Amino acid sequence: MYNVKSMKAEEFIDHGEIMDTLAYAEANKNNAELLDAIMAKAELRKGLSHREASVLLACEDKERQEKLFRLAEQIKKDFYGNRIVLFAPLYLSNYCINHCVYCPYHATNKHIGRKKLTQEEVRREVIALQDMGHKRLALEAGEDPINNPIEYILDCIKTIYSIKHKNGAIRRVNVNIAATTVENYRKLKEAGIGTYILFQETYHKESYEQLHPKGPKHNYAYHTEAMDRAMEGGIDDVGLGVLFGLERYKYELAGLLMHAEHLEAVHGVGPHTISVPRIKRADDIDPSVFDNGIDDDIFAKIIAIIRIAVPYTGMIISTRESQKVRERALHLGISQISGASRTSVGGYTEEERPEDTQQFDVSDQRTLDEVIKWLMELGFLPSFCTACYREGRTGDRFMELCKSKQIQNCCHPNALMTLKEYLVDYASAPTRALGEELIQKELLNITKAKVREVCKQHLSHIEQGERDFRF
Ligand code: SAM
Numbered sequence: 001m002y003n004v005k006s007m008k009a010e011e012f013i014d015h016g017e018i019m020d021t022l023a024y025a026e027a028n029k030n031n032a033e034l035l036d037a038i039m040a041k042a043e044l045r046k047g048l049s050h051r052e053a054s055v056l057l058a059c060e061d062k063e064r065q066e067k068l069f070r071l072a073e074q075i076k077k078d079f080y081g082n083r084i085v086l087f088a089p090l091y092l093s094n095y096c097i098n099h100c101v102y103c104p105y106h107a108t109n110k111h112i113g114r115k116k117l118t119q120e121e122v123r124r125e126v127i128a129l130q131d132m133g134h135k136r137l138a139l140e141a142g143e144d145p146i147n148n149p150i151e152y153i154l155d156c157i158k159t160i161y162s163i164k165h166k167n168g169a170i171r172r173v174n175v176n177i178a179a180t181t182v183e184n185y186r187k188l189k190e191a192g193i194g195t196y197i198l199f200q201e202t203y204h205k206e207s208y209e210q211l212h213p214k215g216p217k218h219n220y221a222y223h224t225e226a227m228d229r230a231m232e233g234g235i236d237d238v239g240l241g242v243l244f245g246l247e248r249y250k251y252e253l254a255g256l257l258m259h260a261e262h263l264e265a266v267h268g269v270g271p272h273t274i275s276v277p278r279i280k281r282a283d284d285i286d287p288s289v290f291d292n293g294i295d296d297d298i299f300a301k302i303i304a305i306i307r308i309a310v311p312y313t314g315m316i317i318s319t320r321e322s323q324k325v326r327e328r329a330l331h332l333g334i335s336q337i338s339g340a341s342r343t344s345v346g347g348y349t350e351e352e353r354p355e356d357t358q359q360f361d362v363s364d365q366r367t368l369d370e371v372i373k374w375l376m377e378l379g380f381l382p383s384f385c386t387a388c389y390r391e392g393r394t395g396d397r398f399m400e401l402c403k404s405k406q407i408q409n410c411c412h413p414n415a416l417m418t419l420k421e422y423l424v425d426y427a428s429a430p431t432r433a434l435g436e437e438l439i440q441k442e443l444l445n446i447t448k449a450k451v452r453e454v455c456k457q458h459l460s461h462i463e464q465g466e467r468d469f470r471f
Contacts, residue, residue: 004265009224012262013203018254021054029058042308050257053309072304075311076333083383083415085336087136091345092117092156094357096142098215104283105142112283113356115345116147122159128348130168132368133426135384137170143178150184157191167425167467172386179226185233194389195272196230197239202247203255231267236395241275245293260310269396273314280320280360307333312402319364339371373431376438383415387470409448410471413455417469420462
């Protein structure tokens, strides 16, 4: 049945192929010759197949794992430098008609506060986010065609892009809403969204159906084929993810990489990002009832393997994870993180009881300023850049630049300029001091002299109050 180019979920995520892959991985987990050959291929930085990645995941040899971690870190540096892109989620509405058993927004939860932001409230949330320094958002909403129809999401996007408060601006709006029609994806594209993000939750069809017992999300094929419809609707940056803890992680890794292979085979471009959420405690959700929870070590191994399997794909870790876990993950290939997130509707402006509408507990509760300072202390370059998508460098155009490492001559100066904006407009004095020093050092890493010169000029214009330069 397995057919990477098929448009049918059950053929491109074929259960039989995943089971064969897991058996092959188990049988070969100590096959030194094969493991060496897979690592040698990984070192070429052209990625690995789901089978090869599964063998690495099955292998329990500590020495090999250390080698894998070092390679993952190096590959991240080769393609993405030391830049880490920052974003924040914005919860628009927690009305939902689905019954996802791991999510407190499920329709049968009668005691959680239900809330949908008005356009005025969206405005206030966005101003609060701009005042922190955010430039990139991920919109989040439950699925409810009456309360949150596509027109509502489109109105919110329009409102968000229209707000210019002081020097603030949201320059890229990514969207994480339920699977929808080609026509709606087209509307989202026209509204100027960046990435369309949709987590698969689990690739295991039977578990998927049990975990989503009722509501439109119950339909495994409709959900799994969503990215194909999004691409048909003109969205060429799509973000995949699995909610780790629901199913066996080995099954999920194989499924996730098969999904990436399918997108590449059919549309000529793989996923723009992959997220790695783990189930968290929430209103009426106890993560320990899901038996497939993974510990921090397995989590780290999964991140490193995804990084080497799809070297050009951005990888996202959210504030679901603690500072400690995020720090480890940053050294294994993560390229984007959220900061100062609120997972409640109205959470950025509500003074009282924002936890009433919260989707899940946030582990990393630091301010954006603290996160930025921490990143710089760890040797990373925080970036608020949104230029690629605004310059039309999306989909395969972005991937080509990334593969040829040309991205270094636009992303790096863009990171420096957007960090400079952050430092001038929002940073505390210690963060600013550290950042200014970093910018001077990082300027030397721009390889093209001409680009370096122009970047320097832009930096001085930013100092004088001008904004929004980009390569
Ligand atoms: N309604 C959209 C959908 O169905 O895809 C958007 C989903 S929700 C706002 C974003 C993601 O949060 C979900 O896809 C799910 O993976 C994750 N999520 C739900 N409950 C969670 C929990 N208890 N802990 C951690 N993540 C959770």
